[in-house]
Structure formats: structure tokens, C-alpha cells
Amino acid sequence: MKTVTYNYNSSLNWVDVLAEATGGCLEGNFIKGDNEMFKGTHFFLPIEDGITAMLIDTTYKEEVLLKYRNENNNFIGFHFYLTNLDIDFILDDEVTLLGKLNYNLSIVDCTIDLDYIVKKGTRLFVICILFDKEALKKYFSKITPIADIILDAQKNTVIRLDRMGTESLILINDFRKISSDSSLYKVYFKGLVYGLIGNCLEQLNNKKIIIDKTITADIKNIIASKTMLQNSIEGPFPGVNFLAEQVAMSPSKYKILFAKISGVNPGTYFYNNKLNRAKELLETGKFTVNEVAHKLNYANVSYLAKRFNEMYGIYPKEYQNLF
Amino acid sequence: MDITIPEFKHTISLKSEWQQDFIQGLDCTVVDNKRIDFPERMASGSGYFVKISRAVSVFIVDLVLNEPMRFTRMPSEEDFWIVYYDMSDNYSKHFVDGVKHKTGYKSKLGFAIIDSHHESTYVSSVGERVYSLRLCIRKSFVKSYFQDVTLEKDFKNIFDDEKGRMFYYGHIDSRSKVALYNLKQQSMNDTNYEFLLKSTVHKLFGYFVERLNSNAQSRGLFLEKDLNAIMKTQEYLLSNLLLPFPGLKLLSEIANMSISKYRNLYRNVFGMSPASFFKNEKLILAKELLESRNFKLISDIAYELGYNKISYFSEVYKKHHGDLPHTVFKAKLD
Numbered sequence: 001m002k003t004v005t006y007n008y009n010s011s012l013n014w015v016d017v018l019a020e021a022t023g024g025c026l027e028g029n030f031i032k033g034d035n036e037m038f039k040g041t042h043f044f045l046p047i048e049d050g051i052t053a054m055l056i057d058t059t060y061k062e063e064v065l066l067k068y069r070n071e072n073n074n075f076i077g078f079h080f081y082l083t084n085l086d087i088d089f090i091l092d093d094e095v096t097l098l099g100k101l102n103y104n105l106s107i108v109d110c111t112i113d114l115d116y117i118v119k120k121g122t123r124l125f126v127i128c129i130l131f132d133k134e135a136l137k138k139y140f141s142k143i144t145p146i147a148d149i150i151l152d153a154q155k156n157t158v159i160r161l162d163r164m165g166t167e168s169l170i171l172i173n174d175f176r177k178i179s180s181d182s183s184l185y186k187v188y189f190k191g192l193v194y195g196l197i198g199n200c201l202e203q204l205n206n207k208k209i210i211i212d213k214t215i216t217a218d219i220k221n222i223i224a225s226k227t228m229l230q231n232s233i234e235g236p237f238p239g240v241n242f243l244a245e246q247v248a249m250s251p252s253k254y255k256i257l258f259a260k261i262s263g264v265n266p267g268t269y270f271y272n273n274k275l276n277r278a279k280e281l282l283e284t285g286k287f288t289v290n291e292v293a294h295k296l297n298y299a300n301v302s303y304l305a306k307r308f309n310e311m312y313g314i315y316p317k318e319y320q321n322l323f
Numbered sequence: 324m325d326i327t328i329p330e331f332k333h334t335i336s337l338k339s340e341w342q343q344d345f346i347q348g349l350d351c352t353v354v355d356n357k358r359i360d361f362p363e364r365m366a367s368g369s370g371y372f373v374k375i376s377r378a379v380s381v382f383i384v385d386l387v388l389n390e391p392m393r394f395t396r397m398p399s400e401e402d403f404w405i406v407y408y409d410m411s412d413n414y415s416k417h418f419v420d421g422v423k424h425k426t427g428y429k430s431k432l433g434f435a436i437i438d439s440h441h442e443s444t445y446v447s448s449v450g451e452r453v454y455s456l457r458l459c460i461r462k463s464f465v466k467s468y469f470q471d472v473t474l475e476k477d478f479k480n481i482f483d484d485e486k487g488r489m490f491y492y493g494h495i496d497s498r499s500k501v502a503l504y505n506l507k508q509q510s511m512n513d514t515n516y517e518f519l520l521k522s523t524v525h526k527l528f529g530y531f532v533e534r535l536n537s538n539a540q541s542r543g544l545f546l547e548k549d550l551n552a553i554m555k556t557q558e559y560l561l562s563n564l565l566l567p568f569p570g571l572k573l574l575s576e577i578a579n580m581s582i583s584k585y586r587n588l589y590r591n592v593f594g595m596s597p598a599s600f601f602k603n604e605k606l607i608l609a610k611e612l613l614e615s616r617n618f619k620l621i622s623d624i625a626y627e628l629g630y631n632k633i634s635y636f637s638e639v640y641k642k643h644h645g646d647l648p649h650t651v652f653k654a655k656l657d
Contacts, residue, residue, distance in 0.1 A: 184532055197515070
């Protein structure tokens with residue numbers, strides 16, 4: 001297995017090192033690479049004082065061990081992962097899975113050595129937001145529970161693994177529609193990064209449960225069930241009984257667990273995602289509102305319009321007209 | 324402009340010093356150098372100012388006025404645009420160099436681009452939530468985002484310092500509206516507010532530039548001259564609500580346009596035809612009259628408004644307001 005060692009920090013002098021390590025070439029804010037190991041880009045951008053962000057969008061052509069080693073210890077990284085295959089995330093000789101049905105958000109102190117094993121054919125899409133500890137203190141000190149978790153020197157191991165909220169996923173998916181050639185790419189990227197930080201803070205502030213180091217089978221089932229809901233977003237809501245049965249849980253347990261993980265109950269989750277889908281369909285300009293309502297199994301247009309307006313503050317027809 | 328309302332004059336600039344105007348003039352308190360809290364007797368709510376970069380800053384106002392007040396922004400020496408988004412629950416009146424414009428969430432035009440060299444005044448109703456966001460963008464900075472050719476003559480003037488004193492009104496585009504609606508639901512007291520705001524601002528800026536770069540039709544911005552003409556006809560309609568609909572021919576003559584141009588422009592600006600606007604306003608007036616107790620009979624009101632058949636009046640009224648004129652009338656009498 002090939003091994004690549006990275007080194008990065010919140011000031012940008014690691015960029016050259018990264019370019020060299022990956023065998024890519026530096027073009028503006030992009031490192032583009034296409035070799036026997038991987039194909040893809042790394043895009044990095046200083047956001048503001050003390051915050052730098054990087055977007056990794058690569059497809060690996062062989063199994064690789066990625067090692068992250070850092071010499072300075074003044075920053076903390078927030079990582080948002082979107083992958084097609086699970087990645088082995090090795091920490092203190094313990095392996096955790098990162099991926100679609102596992103954790104997809106990590107908050108890590110830079111002093112920790114991180115190893116990832118990426119399988120052949122993995123499409124890795126990661127957004128890393130690197131916070132200077134000083135900058136972080138400035139924002140987090142106001143939220144005591146977070147300050148305790150994040151800035152406690154004693155617990156300064158991997159701070160936490162988590163799953164990002166639906167809003168964050170929607171933000172990232174919206175951003176992925178923008179071409180990297182666009183002159184506004186950086187502007188939208190900054191917007192994305194700020195949005196992710198904002199959501200993440202809220203999540204840290206409000207989250208009822210902190211998932212343990214290993215994800216239990218139950219939680220995994222719920223996550224799988226969420227994915228299933230996503231895939232059947234155009235049809236009717238299958239009902240909690242059916243969903244619970246599929247993952248062999250009682251409906252009440254299913255509902256409680258689902259709400260704990262997602263912050264909303266299964267129905268709300270489903271219908272909010274449906275509306276988001278409606279919004280996306282309208283943006284394509286290929287469908288009338290009526291067609292969208294029909295396609296997404298709404299009983300009638302006016303009901304879709306009502307819900308759409310509740311969610312987005314604008315009626316679908318108007319949304320389409322002003323687009 | 325109603326000059327009986329007390330006026331507060333202030334400046335806005337890309338840097339944060341102008342907040343002093345609010346502290347000294349209105350007894351506002353500034354928290355964290357960002358949030359501006361208004362004194363309770365005047366308004367409940369806050370403003371929020373963040374400098375995003377050397378060329379961009381943002382100022383949000385989210386408050387309910389407790390006493391009438393006019394906010395007048397004095398012309399600035401600095402060369403920037405104020406891109407203005409109004410998501411207020413109701414109409415706000417906006418005067419640029421003394422000319423009145425209605426903005427707000429329900430009025431169709433919630434978007435404006437104003438040159439910093441202009442003075443503008445903002446008047447809002449007491450007791451209603453005002454929510455507006457202003458992006459201040461240095462002109463030279465926006466310019467750098469333009470892909471040269473596509474800007475038409477009309478619009479190029481905006482970069483021309485000689486003719487540059489123009490401003491535009493338009494609709495808030497969908498994506499911006501959704502982003503703003505989202506932000507509107509957040510509390511300024513939350514720790515993550517600053518991040519969410521910055522996220523929104525970057526998006527808005529992106530949408531704004533995309534909009535200016537798109538072609539003229541889809542840009543949905545209107546020339547001041549045309550807009551004033553349209554507004555004039557609308558005022559004519561409003562002041563003649565008791566008469567029958569005057570017809571497109573007369574209206575287009577008032578606006579000094581051809582009928583077809585007038586009709587299309589009106590529809591683009593207000594999202595409905597002049598006739599439907601006229602009918603809606605008539606029915607709103609009907610409701611006011613029904614509630615006013617100045618009339619003994621519903622039929623009097625119907626005649627007053629130019630409806631000859633009461634049953635027809637009741638029918639359209641119900642279609643618009645959801646219940647029969649009788650219901651409102653009786654409720655008031657009881």
C-alpha cells in the first residue's frame with residue numbers, strides 16, 4: 001500500500017508541501033493532480049484571520065494510507081466528509097469508519113496523528129476548516145459546553161466524531177453545483193464555509209446526545225433508514241411502522257432514536273427533504289410547479305405551494321419566475 | 324414626505340465608525356462593535372453591522388418601531404453601492420432624493436441598488452416588523468467581477484462617475500429571498516449568528532453579481548424613469564378607487580407608453596395586471612368601509628364602490644377575503 005504523509009496548518013505554508021506530496025501542480029488556489037495514485041483537486045482559501053479552509057475532491061485509483069502529521073499545535077480542524085465508500089480512520093490504533101453511513105464530521109486537534117486508509121475507487125469529497133485556537137476561543141468561549149469539550153487540554157484527543165446535519169449536507173450539495181471555473185467560486189466557497197461553521201456551532205450547542213466512539217448497530221440502522229428515505233423521496237411517506245419494521249425496531253424506539261440523531265421526527269425529515277427536492281426541480285427550469293407537485297406525489301399544487309412557502313418564505317411559482 | 328415625523332440623520336460607510344451616529348443621536352448601545360440595540364421607547368429590536376472585507380460590509384435592521392421615525396442616510400463621499408433588500412412584513416416607504424418608493428416583502432419590489440452619493444430616507448410604520456439588509460460594496464470591487472461586454476448601455480452608466488447617480492429597483496431574486504428568509508428566522512443573539520450572516524452575505528453577493536452579469540430581461544431590474552411612470556399610474560388607480568376601472572388606454576397615456584409596453588412592464592413590476600391590482604385594492608377598501616361603521620347597509624358600500632349588484636359584490640368579496648361582507652359587517656355592529 002502506498003503511503004502519503006501530509007502536513008498542514010492554518011497558515012498556508014503547507015501548500016507547497018501538499019503539492020509535492022500528492023504529485024500535483026499548483027494553479028492559483030488549486031492543486032490539480034492526475035497520476036497513478038489519484039485524480040482530483042485540492043482547493044484552499046484563507047477565509048479570514050485565523051480561519052483557512054480546504055476542499056478536497058479526489059478519486060483514488062489505488063488503496064492509499066494517508067498520514068497527517070503536524071509540527072505546530074495551534075489549530076483545530078473541522079472536517080466534513082462526503083464519500084462513496086467508507087474510509088478507515090485510525091486513531092491510537094483504533095479503527096473507526098468514516099463514510100456515508102458512519103461518521104461524516106470530525107473535529108480534531110492538530111496535535112493528533114491521523115491515519116486514513118482510503119480504498120481503491122473512493123471518491124473523497126472533504127471540506128476542512130482549520131481554526132486557529134485563538135480564533136476559536138474567541139467564538140467558542142461564549143458557549144460553555146463547547147468550550148469545555150473543545151478547549152480542555154486534558155481531553156485534547158480527538159475531540160469528537162459526529163454526523164453533520166441535513167442543512168450542512170444541503171449547503172454542500174448546493175455548492176457542488178457551482179463550476180470551479182466560475183469567478184464567484186471563492187465567494188460561494190466562503191459562503192459555504194461560514195454556513196457550515198454556523199450550522200456546526202448550532203449543532204454542538206443543541207445536540208442532545210453525543211455519539212460514542214463506536215456507532216451502535218441501532219444508530220447505524222437509523223442512518224441506513226434515513227438514506228432509504230432519501231432514495232424514496234419522490235414517493236409517499238412509507239410510515240413509521242414500515243420503517244421501524246425494516247430495521248427490526250419497535251415504532252416508538254425508532255421514532256425516539258430517529259429524533260435524537262436527526263433533531264426532527266421521521267415525517268418532518270422526509271417532508272423537508274421532499275421540499276428541498278421540489279426546490280431543486282424548480283431550479284432546473286424543466287418542470288412546471290404542477291409537474292413538480294405531481295412528480296413528488298403531492299395531492300395538489302396548492303398544498304405544495306403552502307408548504308413551500310412555509311419553508312422558504314416564497315411561493316413556488318414566484319420562486320421559479322424570479323430565478 | 325411627511326415632515327411631521329421626527330427625522331434622524333445618519334451616515335453609513337464601509338467602516339464601522341458611523342455607528343457613532345446611532346450612539347450619539349439615538350442613545351443606542353453597541354454590543355461587540357456589531358449589534359446596535361435601540362432604546363426601548365423608540366424601537367424594539369436591533370441592527371447588526373459587520374465588515375466583511377475591505378470592500379464589503381453589511382448592515383441589517385430588524386426591529387419594530389414604537390414611535391414614528393424617519394431614517395435619513397446622508398450622501399457619502401466614499402464611492403460604493405448600497406444593495407438593499409427589504410423583507411419587512413409590510414410596506415416600508417423609501418425615498419431617494421425625495422422621490423417615494425414602496426419596498427417590502429409584500430410589495431413586489433424589495434430590492435434596490437443605490438449609489439452612495441444619494442441621500443435616502445426610510446419611513447416605516449409603527450408597530451410592524453421591519454427587516455432589511457444592506458450590502459455596501461465598493462464600486463471598484465464589483466467591477467472586477469464583471470465579464471466585460473454583457474453590460475448594456477443603461478447599466479454601464481452605473482460605473483460611469485459622471486452619470487453614475489442612478490439607482491435601480493427590482494424584485495429580490497428567488498435564491499436571495501430564500502437565503503434572507505432563512506436568516507430572518509435566526510436570532511442576532513445567537514453565537515453562530517455572525518457566521519450565518521457572513522454565509523448569507525457571500526451568497527447574496529454571488530447572486531447579485533450573477534444577476535448583473537445575466538442578460539437584461541432576466542435581470543428584472545427597472546429603469547428609474549419607467550418605474551416612476553408606472554408608480555404614477557398606480558397612484559392614479561389608488562386615488563380613484565371608487566370609480567370603475569379606467570382602462571389600459573388611459574393608464575398607458577398617463578405613463579406615456581404604448582399599451583403593450585405598459586401592460587408588460589406593469590405585470591413585471593407588480594406581478595399582476597393593473598385591473599387585478601385595482602380590484603384587490605377596491606376589496607381592501609371595501610373591508611375598511613365595512614369595518615368603519617359609517618354605513619348602515621352593505622348595499623350602500625357596494626354602490627359607493629361602484630358595484631351595482633350586491634350579490635356580485637358579495638361573491639367577489641368572499642373570493643378575496645374568505646368570508647362574506649355580511650360577517651364582517653355584523654361582527655362590527657355587535
